[in-house]
Amino acid sequence: MLTKIKRLLIGRxxxxxxxxxxxxxxxxxxxxxxxxxxxxxxxxxxxxxIVLIAAGGIALWYSLPIALGVLVLLVALVFSYRQIIFAYPQGGGAYMVSKENLGINFGLTAGGALLVDYILTVAVSVSAGTDAITSAFPALHAHAVLVAVIIIVIITVLNLRGLTDSATLLSFPVYFFVLMMLFVIGAGFFEAMTGQAAPVHPHAAIGTPVMGVGLFLLLRAFSSGCTALTGVEAISNAIPSFKEPAPKNAAKTLLMMGGILAILLSGIVFLSYWYGIHPMSNQTVLSQLGGTIFGRNVFYYMIQVSTALILVLAANTGYSAFPMLAFNLANDKYMPRPFKVKGDRLGYSNGIITLGVMSIVLIIISGGRTENLIPLYAVGVFIPFSLSQTGMIVHWVKKKPKGWLPRLFTNFIGALICYLILIIFFVTKFSQIWPVLIFVPVVIMIFHKIHQHYMHVAEQLRVNLSIPLRSINTTDNIIVVPVAGITKVVEQSLTYAKSLSSNVIAVYVGDSPAAIEKMEKEWGEWNTGIRLVTLHSLYRSIVSPLDRFIDTIKWKADKDGATVTVVFPQFYTKKWWQSLLHNQSGVLIKASLIRHADVVIATVPFHFKK
Structure with missing residues (x-):
């Protein structure tokens, strides 16, 4: 049944x-x-x-030079990540760049910040989309968390079906949003150029001096506007997901994304200024623009629907980039190896599922209100941005390829701006972003602990090929078979044990002298040729007496250089629920014997047919 459900949801x-x-x-x-x-x-x-309105509506003209500054940073980031794509075609983005050029701890800082940021991406995006849904359907407001969880489950299942399936379905809402935004910008510019624009509020002329607007306020507004750059790095993390030639296709896609983002961002900021749009608590800037340009008609509602869809589907970027970044970290032994395993649909399903689960946990903890996480989300992006820019500067200085100076200059400008934004974030929003000073070191510590474990495992498992394999006389090996009675299951296990060694001991643990006497009598009649050892358990425990017996046998085997193998008879019921009708003594015994070093545990299965 579970397999059929899985095939239905995920595919063959x-x-x-x-x-x-x-x-x-x-x-x-x-x-x-x-x-x-x-x-x-x-x-x-x-x-x-929102930042500029604090100085009054007359200060909103500053949004134009601030947007220009954001566009300069966007250009620097796009060209920088384009260079990263060709320099590191295996993917990994900021993690790979920082690790290779700045050292492993800087790489882990970038990687850890991005992993956390992708979780925040899903949680924040889905919460924002849920807010749009509950605004349209107020009856769902009380169930916002449940709605958000259902959305995450749906997106997770779509991504488990594979990249092409999710891409085919999710392409329509993304391009629908881009088309609607271009329609808004085109119509808005047409009205502005023909003098038909009807501003909500009169806008101040560019260059109008404003009292109370200082460098601090402008820098704060600039850093807030830089939230529009989140997600720029995702393409460089997922280069292996592209068709060949992957680096060229990834670079072209990055340029297309940068171009579309620049047009939409500059167009919306300009129209917001031209139409005198003021930020409102109960209506977004896009909603005001749509209502002002088109009125409350079908085009307005199409804009709102496309915006809600893109906000929800923004989470999908995390589902594409998180598994690839986790794969690169696992490949370097800084994350668990299961993140390297491809699922049924050739995606890194463990990364996809982990991202979904962590996002759901975050939404439940925050009650679906993730607004306070947005500054943390933004600073989590600019940490890897800054490190990747710095890493590329070191890369160009070390490699010095042809034409490296302009590239170095691009990364230098990008690094300066990114570090400036980080400083502004910490100065102006420290009360909201201080957790980054805790979780980044904690994540790095976890990475190192995982790496240390894998190094210890490799050291202990490494084989010296110059030393020949030790030969052991199998007749010296001791095979212990715990038996609960004389059954077909026990018969099968004893037959297998005799094929391994002639030194087989059957062990029976009885809770009364009568039970032991009965077992010894039946064993004598059976004539197995195998010695039976009976143990009396005063406290009705099977595990403890058997455990002490294995200790004794192990001590003798160590003296003789022999191996002790415990062979468990284990039956399996035809229906899953039937197993609940039987005790689980075999599981308890195995759990106890695992602590014994150099004791081999083998299971002989017996499957019921009815």
Missing amino acids: PLKSNESHSQKLNKLKALAVLSSDALSSVAYGPEQIL
């Missing part, structure tokens, strides 16, 4: 040689990997206006 398993079918072309990759960055135009311009 794919062969390893079908991996090419799961690669993305540029248009699908743009939809899957750019949804987070493109969705940021729904709230990035508004964040700028």
Whole structure:
């Protein structure tokens, strides 16, 4: 039943040689990997206006030079990550760049910050989309957390079906949003150029001096506007997901994303200024623009629907980038190895499931109100941004390829701006982002503990090929078979044990002298040729007497250089519920014997047919 449900939800398993079918072309990759960055135009311009409105509506003209500054940073980031794509075509983005050029701890800082940020991406995006849904359907407001959890489960299942399946379905809402935004910008510019624009509030002329606007306020507005750049790094993390030639296709997709983001961001900021849009608590800037340009008609509602969809689907960027980053960290032994394993649909399903579960936990803890996480979400992006820029500076200085100076300059400018934004974040929003000073060191410590464990495992498992394999006389090996009675299960296990060694001991633990006497009598009649040892358990425990007996046998075997093997008879019921009708003494015995060093545990299964 579970297998049928899994096949229905996820689809048939794919062969390893079908991996090419799961690669993305540029248009699908743009939809899957750019949804987070493109969705940021729904709230990035508004964040700028929210800061500036503190100085009055006349100060909103500053949004234009601030947006220009954000565009300069966008260009620097796009060209920087384009260079990263060709320099590190295996993917990994900021993690790989920082690790290779700045050292492992800087790499782990970038990787850890990005992993946490992708979890925040899913939680924040789905919560924002849920808010849009509950605003349209107020009856669902009391069930916002449940709605958000259901959305995450749906997106998780879609991604478990594979990249191409999720990309095909999710492309429509992403391109629908881009089309609607271009429609808004085009119509808005047409009205502005023809003098038909009807401003909500009169806008101040560019250059109008404003009392109370200082450098601190402008820098704060600039850092808030930089939230529009979240998700830019996702493409460089997921290069292996592209069709060949992967680096070239990834680079072109990055340029397309940067171009679309620049057009949408600059267009919305300019129109917000031209129409005198003021940020409001009960209506977004996009909603005001749509209502002002088109009125409350079908186009307005199409804009709102497309915005809600893109905000929800922005979470999908995390589902594409998180598993790839986790794979790179696991490949370097800093995350558990299961993150390297491909699932039935050739995606890194463990990473996808982990991201979904962690996001659900975060939404439940926060009660679906993740607004306070947005500054933490933004600073979590700019840490790897800054480190990747710095890493590329070191990369160009070390490699010095042809034409490296302009590239170095691009990364230098990007690094300066990124570090400036980080400083602004810590100065102006420390009360909201201080947790980053705790979770990043904790994540790095966990990475090192995992790596240390894998190093210890490798050291203990490493074989010296110059030393020949030790030969052991199998007749010296001791095989212990715990028996609960004389049954077909026991008969099968004893037969297998005799095939391993002639030194087989059957052990019976009885809770009364009568039970032991009965067992000894029946064993004598059976004539197995195998010695039976009976143990009396005064406290009705099977585990403790057997445990002490194994200790005694092990002590003797160590003196003779022999191996002790415990063979468990184990039956399996035909129906899963039937196993609940039997005791689990075999499981308890195994759990106890695992602590014995150098004791081999083997299970001989017996399957019931009825």
